[in-house]
Amino acid sequence: MKREIIITSDGSTSIHLPDWNEQYHSKHGAIQEAYHVFIKYGLDSFQESVSILEIGFGTGLNCFITFLEAEKRRLSINYIGVEAYPVKADELCELNYVTELHAEKQRHIFEKLHNLSWDKQHQITASFMLSKQKQFFEDIDAKNAYDLIYFDAFGARVQPELWTETMFNKMYQALRINGVLVTYSAKGSVRRALQKVGFSVERLPGPPGKREMLRGRKHWA
Secondary structure, X not given: OOOEEEEOOOOOEEEEEOOOOEEOOOOOOXXXXXXXXXXXXXXXXXXXXXXXXXXXXXOOHHHHHHHHHHXXXXXXXXXXXXXXXXXXXXXXXXXXXXXXXXXXXXXHXXXXXXXXXXXXXXEEEOOEEEEEEOOOHHHOOOOOOEEEEEEOOOOOOOOHHHOOHHHHHXXXXXXXXXXXXXXXXXXXXXXXXXXXXXXXXXXXXXXXXXXXXXXXXXXXX
């Protein structure tokens, strides 16, 4: 499938898939979307140690921003990023996140996130652990393992099977009690699927270009 590097509205890059008319991040701003959805309404809910599952790892933007924020806040993070089709090295070279985030001192960290081997836990710093799991999302079978899920799969228009009760039940089972799932999606069918499997769901203000987004909480086993 053809893939193109594009510049989103906030100046940060993303990967566009012309055959699907879909991109890895919002065309209205990749970095803005990541901060709004996954940090403001996800990571900000936690104060100390956090175990995070990302669906899917993609360009590593969410992981890198989480690392930067964890360093500022002195959070202890165990980060698991799931991805069936890792981004290629030549594509990574064209991504401008380090520059746009003014994080030149942490460039080696961004590069390290991508160069580390898959399916193995790695110690990035004393307080940040990373495990990249190369697998299909449908094969996740974790139970009571995570505090926070970044649900950042391609949209339901192109991959509807990832936005079903079956998938969200896997996410519900993977979370601990009081765990949180955040996603950029605000579709009614997604909200209903989340509620059906047990999530308490909030409709929240969306990132640039979207009116709303969703956040689910697990209150019961």
